Amino acid sequence: MVNSFPYRLYLVISEEACLHHHFLKVAEQAVKGGVDLVQLREKNTTTEEFQQKAFQLKEILDRYQVPLIINDNLEVAQKVEASGIHVGTSDISPTQIRKTWQDVSCLGYSIEDLKQLDSLESKTADYLGISPVFKTETKTDTIIEWGLSGVAKIRSLTHQPLVAIGHMNAKNAAEVIQAGANCIAVVSAICAAKDPAKAAEQLRNEIEK
Ligand SMILES: Cc1ncc(COP(=O)(O)OP(=O)(O)O)c(N)n1
Ligand SMILES: Cc1nc(C(=O)O)sc1CCOP(=O)(O)O
Ligand SMILES: [Mg+2]
Secondary structure, eight states, X not given: OOOSOOOOEEEEEOTTTOSSSOHHHHHHHHHHHTOOEEEEOOSSSOHHHHHXXXXXXXHXXXXXXXXXXXXXXXXXXXXXXXXXXXXXXXXXXXXHHHHHOTTOOEEEEEEOSGGGGGSHHHHHSSEEEETTSSOBTTBOOOOOOOHHHHHHHHHHHOOSOEEEESSOOTXXXXXXXXXXXXXXXXXXXXXXXXXXXHHHHHHHHHHTO
């Protein structure tokens, strides 16, 4: 059977999070270093700006055959022909997305509560975001810190692909994979790095250990 979720290192990028280089350069360097999935997450832009950035990013990612995921905004995701979209519990639901966008190939959904696992919304998703594994300054409107035991618990309850997000870095990536995550998603560990390619390579090495 073909692995429908082969991704191991997931960059969640915004222009604001990129401290040392333009976000398009960060994305390209990160891909060269081992990122195999990229989400554009722009929380403070107009739809027009979001769309423009998404088109620019997709042009680069297409050269490396790395899929683009759009955060929250279904209109932008469809317009730029992204591979997918990531949504949380306060966003448009996965079932609604499938109705509107029949050929979406990668639909992510955040898990903040074990009760969500049994829901149709979770089962409709292609992967589940463990939200967050560890508390992070990058996103503070969260309700739980799953920790390693939470990752293991979720792993024991579902066979769906699990993406670990929240304060993930080269020091904790291996143990989170060991606990049951399939893929590690990062913002700061790559976007705030002086050398994004090296940062991605270090993360990838930890994941593949
Ligand atoms: C891979 C991944 N996991 C979780 C999230 C968080 O999504 P959400 O809960 O909708 O929060 P916002 O990112 O929209 O603030 C994510 N974006 N990506
Ligand atoms: C985009 C996002 N979602 C989260 C969640 O918990 O759902 S945490 C997060 C930001 C992760 O940033 P960093 O890698 O800098 O900790
Ligand atoms: Mg969201």
